[in-house]
Structures are given as C-alpha cells and as structure tokens.
Amino acid sequence: MVVIGAGQAGLSAGYHLNRRGFASALAEPGADRSFVILDAEDRPGGAWLHRWESLTMATVNGIFDLPGFRQTPVDPAAPARQAVPAYFAAFEQQMRLPILRPVTVTSATRADDEPDGELLIDSDSGTWAARAVINATGTWTNPTVPAYPGQESFAGRQLHTKDYTSLDEFTGQRVALVGGGISAVQQLEEISQVAEVFWYTRREPIFRDGGFAPEVEGRDVISKVTADVEAGNLTGSVVSYTHLSWTPYALAAKKRGALVRRPMFTQIEPEGVRNADGTLTPVDTILWATGFRAALGHLDPLTLRNERGGIEMRGTQVAADPRVHLIGFGPSQSTVGANRAGRDAVRSLTKHLHPAIVSS
Numbered sequence: 001m002v003v004i005g006a007g008q009a010g011l012s013a014g015y016h017l018n019r020r021g022f023a024s025a026l027a028e029p030g031a032d033r034s035f036v037i038l039d040a041e042d043r044p045g046g047a048w049l050h051r052w053e054s055l056t057m058a059t060v061n062g063i064f065d066l067p068g069f070r071q072t073p074v075d076p077a078a079p080a081r082q083a084v085p086a087y088f089a090a091f092e093q094q095m096r097l098p099i100l101r102p103v104t105v106t107s108a109t110r111a112d113d114e115p116d117g118e119l120l121i122d123s124d125s126g127t128w129a130a131r132a133v134i135n136a137t138g139t140w141t142n143p144t145v146p147a148y149p150g151q152e153s154f155a156g157r158q159l160h161t162k163d164y165t166s167l168d169e170f171t172g173q174r175v176a177l178v179g180g181g182i183s184a185v186q187q188l189e190e191i192s193q194v195a196e197v198f199w200y201t202r203r204e205p206i207f208r209d210g211g212f213a214p215e216v217e218g219r220d221v222i223s224k225v226t227a228d229v230e231a232g233n234l235t236g237s238v239v240s241y242t243h244l245s246w247t248p249y250a251l252a253a254k255k256r257g258a259l260v261r262r263p264m265f266t267q268i269e270p271e272g273v274r275n276a277d278g279t280l281t282p283v284d285t286i287l288w289a290t291g292f293r294a295a296l297g298h299l300d301p302l303t304l305r306n307e308r309g310g311i312e313m314r315g316t317q318v319a320a321d322p323r324v325h326l327i328g329f330g331p332s333q334s335t336v337g338a339n340r341a342g343r344d345a346v347r348s349l350t351k352h353l354h355p356a357i358v359s360s
C-alpha cells in the first residue's frame with residue numbers, strides 16, 4: 001500500500017497501518033502486507049512547515065495529538081511552523097514509520113482494467129505498484145486565486161496567504177486583503193497594525209455569537225460536509241460551513257476599527273482596485289487570502305471526479321474506485337478529522353495489500 005503525504009492525516013494512517021501489522025515496504029520489500037509513505041517535503045511537518053512566522057501555538061485553532069503520542073507542553077508564543085514539525089519529527093521517530101522524502105507523486109494510474117488490479121504511483125523518484133492508495137496530500141500546495149479583470153495589469157505586488165511570511169513586509173503600505181476566512185481575519189488583524197488595509201469579501205462575513213461548542217456545532221458541520229461529499233458535490237470553503245468566530249484576534253481587529261468589510265471590487269487596475277461603487281482605491285499590494293482546494297491533481301488520470309467536478313465518497317473511500325481513499329479531505333480537513341480518517345481508511349482497507357518497487 002502507498003500512502004501519499006506525511007502531514008497529520010498520512011501520519012495517522014501510518015500509525016494505524018503499523019498497529020494492524022503492516023510491515024515497512026522499505027525494510028521488507030516482498031512482504032504481503034506492507035506500506036510506504038511518500039512525502040514531498042524534505043523533512044517532517046507537512047504544511048505546518050510553511051505557515052507564516054507569526055502564527056503561534058497560541059493563535060492556531062488547536063492541534064490534536066497524533067494517535068498514541070502526546071504533545072509535550074510548548075510555549076504558546078512558539079511559532080507553529082517550528083513547534084508542530086518538531087512534534088511530527090518525534091512521532092515519526094518513535095513510530096518508526098517508513099517515510100520516503102522528498103518524493104513528489106506526479107500521477108496515479110491503473111495498471112490494467114481489472115477492478116482489483118494494481119495502481120501505479122509515479123513519482124519524481126520512481127514508480128510504485130500498490131493494491132491501494134491512501135491519499136493524504138492536504139490542500140496547502142493548491143492555493144485558490146480567483147480571476148478578476150485587469151489582474152495582470154496590476155503594477156504592485158500580488159501574493160497568496162501561502163506566500164505570506166510576516167507583517168514587516170507591509171509596513172507603511174496600502175493593502176487590499178481579499179477573503180472572508182479565518183486566515184483573512186488573522187492577517188487583517190496583523191497587517192492593519194503596520195499598514196492601511198482594505199478588506200474585501202464576496203459575501204458579508206458571518207460571525208457566530210456565543211463561541212463555538214465543538215461537540216454540537218462541530219458535529220453539525222461534519223454532517224453537512226459529509227452529506228456533500230457523499231452526494232459527490234464540490235465542497236465549499238471551510239468558513240462557508242463553520243462561519244467565523246469572535247476569536248481574540250477578530251475582537252482585537254474590531255476594537256481597533258480594522259474589521260471593516262468592503263464588497264468585492266470589480267476590476268484591478270495598474271494602480272489599485274476599482275470598487276463596486278465605481279471609485280478607485282490605490283493599493284501597493286493585493287493579498288489573496290482566498291483559501292485552498294484539495295491537492296489531488298496527481299489523481300486526475302484515475303478520473304475520480306463526476307461531471308459536477310465532485311468526488312463521490314463512501315466514508316474515506318472513493319465510490320468510483322474503492323482502492324483509493326482520501327483522508328484530510330472533505331469532513332476530515334482538521335487535525336482531529338485527519339486522525340480519524342487515517343484510522344477509518346486503514347480499517348476499511350482489505351487484507352493482502354502490498355506495494356512493490358517497479359522501477360526507481
């Protein structure tokens with residue numbers, strides 16, 4: 001079996017494969033039940049390696065422990081991009097997971113037309129044949145940037161959340177910040193301390209009053225996303241299901257008068273953005289905090305998508321090809337969801353699965 005990706009979801013799958021007695025395909029290449037994890041990063045940490053500098057353990061939403069391995073207490077001021085990768089590294093070492101990195105999977109294809117035949121997993125480091133694949137590639141490598149007329153004519157800088165490092169680079173600037181999600185609100189609160197920020201969203205952001213009771217609202221959100229993926233619908237953004245919370249940074253931005261939303265601009269011009277009311281707002285930078293989509297391009301040859309662009313799921317299993325499991329996808333796009341999905345995918349996979357190196 002091949003697991004693609006070693007973030008929270010892939011590591012959870014690895015843990016459960018170990019527990020169920022799957023051998024390392026690296027130590028025992030011919031073993032009947034064996035697995036390998038292929039990860040594009042050059043070190044442990046998944047997407048956490050790339051979070052912006054000022055995202056600390058105090059400002060993340062909360063990171064669930066990986067299975068069977070408690071996080072040791074960390075300084076709340078520690079950057080998440082250091083603390084989480086250190087935790088993942090310790091987990092990988094403790095669990096002795098067979099992870100190969102850096103290995104980027106470029107495509108997955110069917111070796112033949114047999115429904116239980118092998119899948120060929122092509123990567124920049126060779127090809128693997130597997131009876132099943134657990135895909136855990138997250139979203140970070142697939143940022144969404146919407147298209148607006150005149151975008152290419154803009155004379156200033158455009159960047160996505162993915163490229164944001166810290167507020168210092170915006171000092172004294174005029175910034176158009178686009179997006180209505182959690183990252184947008186965090187970045188608005190930060191950058192508005194050193195720059196003039198104009199916040200644009202397509203829809204009026206909805207802030208939930210009275211906090212978030214995960215055991216109630218969390219369950220409700222998960223059922224809605226599950227219903228969408230089981231119907232093969234394209235899922236919306238995280239915030240379209242969860243809405244926004246009055247987090248300390250949202251409240252701080254509100255208190256400073258920074259949480260002022262404008263309707264989406266209609267056009268981008270060399271010196272700025274043309275507002276819905278026809279006026280021009282000159283800006284130096286456009287920051288697209290417009291989210292991410294599941295990074296599944298390498299699975300395209302398997303034609304898992306329906307005519308609406310969605311992938312119909314049964315739990316973690318793809319309805320169109322039961323050999324393929326997607327974890328950290330749909331309802332499992334959170335650290336706790338990724339944990340559970342890793343467990344569920346391994347549980348549901350049949351016995352006698354084994355990968356073998358075809359070429360490298």
Ligand SMILES: Cc1cc2nc3c(=O)[nH]c(=O)nc-3n(C[C@H](O)[C@H](O)[C@H](O)COP(=O)(O)OP(=O)(O)OC[C@H]3O[C@@H](n4cnc5c(N)ncnc54)[C@H](O)[C@@H]3O)c2cc1C
Pocket residue numbers: 004005006007008009010038039040041045046047048051060061062063064103104105106136137138139140141183295298327328329333334335336338
């Ligand atoms: C800014 C931000 C903050 C967040 N904060 C929280 C939070 O506080 N709490 C929470 O529960 N959730 C949070 N989330 C959601 C978060 O993304 C998930 O909870 C979780 O970290 C995702 O884990 P993952 O394993 O699915 O993906 P990732 O951590 O993205 O891991 C995917 C791995 O797959 C690798 N990969 C990708 N493509 C390939 C390929 N083709 N071949 C090989 N390897 C590949 C990547 O390099 C990466 O190592 C946050 C998301 C964002 C964007």
